Amino acid sequence: EAGVTQFPSHSVIEKGQTVTLRCDPISGHDNLYWYRRVMGKEIKFLLHFVKESKQDESGMPNNRFLAERTGGTYSTLKVQPAELEDSGVYFCASSQGTGRINYGYTFGSGTRLTVV
Amino acid sequence: TQLLEQSPQFLSIQEGENLTVYCNSSSVFSSLQWYRQEPGEGPVLLVTVVTGGEVKKLKRLTFQFGDARKDSSLHITAAQPGDTGLYLCAGVFAGAGNNRKLIWGLGTSLAVNP
Numbered sequence: 001e002a003g004v005t006q007f008p009s010h011s012v013i014e015k016g017q018t019v020t021l022r023c024d025p026i027s028g029h030d031n032l033y034w035y036r037r038v039m040g041k042e043i044k045f046l047l048h049f050v051k052e053s054k055q056d057e058s059g060m061p062n063n064r065f066l067a068e069r070t071g072g073t074y075s076t077l078k079v080q081p082a083e084l085e086d087s088g089v090y091f092c093a094s095s096q097g098t099g100r101i102n103y104g105y106t107f108g109s110g111t112r113l114t115v116v
Numbered sequence: 117t118q119l120l121e122q123s124p125q126f127l128s129i130q131e132g133e134n135l136t137v138y139c140n141s142s143s144v145f146s147s148l149q150w151y152r153q154e155p156g157e158g159p160v161l162l163v164t165v166v167t168g169g170e171v172k173k174l175k176r177l178t179f180q181f182g183d184a185r186k187d188s189s190l191h192i193t194a195a196q197p198g199d200t201g202l203y204l205c206a207g208v209f210a211g212a213g214n215n216r217k218l219i220w221g222l223g224t225s226l227a228v229n230p
Contacts, residue, residue, distance in 0.1 A: 004158070031216070033217070033218075035218075035220075041222075042120075042220040042221060042222045042223070043159075043204070043206070043218075043220040044220070045217040045218060045219075048216070048217055056217060059217070091158050091159075093158070095216075104149065104161040104164055105149075105159075105161060105218070106161070107151075107158030107159050107160070108158050109156065109157050109158050110157075110158050
């Protein structure tokens with residue numbers, strides 16, 4: 001079974017530019033999550049998709065961030081325009097399960113974004 | 117403000133020693149998970165605990181969920197250099213319904229020296 005795939009693994013962009021991160025979850029996993037770790041801080045939730053629908057986007061920092069999950073398969077997270085404080089490691093995770101049962105997450109290796 | 121306090125943040129020990137990592141909160145969690153992360157990789161799930169007082173063992177690792185489901189610990193017996201890595205706790209708040217976003221601790225960076 002293929003794991004969660006994220007690309008690019010690294011991205012260095014200038015302030016004001018646009019970057020799009022992609023996540024391919026494990027096939028059949030309805031739940032897809034985006035998380036971010038800023039240096040020195042804990043990993044923080046960004047948003048949660050159930051299939052193609054946004055279940056919770058309360059962690060999205062501002063309207064410069066746009067996440068989509070077309071057809072309930074892969075997801076993209078676009079940052080436009082990027083700011084210095086957007087630097088960090090962006091993780092994607094997927095899981096099975098419904099209701100209140102907590103299934104384990106499978107994480108991708110992350111995209112390290114550096115805004116200069 | 118950290119919702120999930122993890123300690124210690126750094127730990128350097130000799131091979132064969134025992135250690136315990138703690139995660140504490142003033143909030144109740146419906147479940148709590150422990151992950152291990154290697155450099156350049158994402159967190160890898162070790163265990164999920166869901167019942168207050170629950171104890172789970174994974175070889176030399178013992179995980180415990182507090183009776184009140186506000187805290188958890190990870191104990192490693194006879195640590196090996198292969199245990200070196202970043203250990204993270206993460207939980208789902210009780211009453212979150214179908215929202216299963218994880219709240220994370222800062223992590224414990226463990227170094228086991230030969």
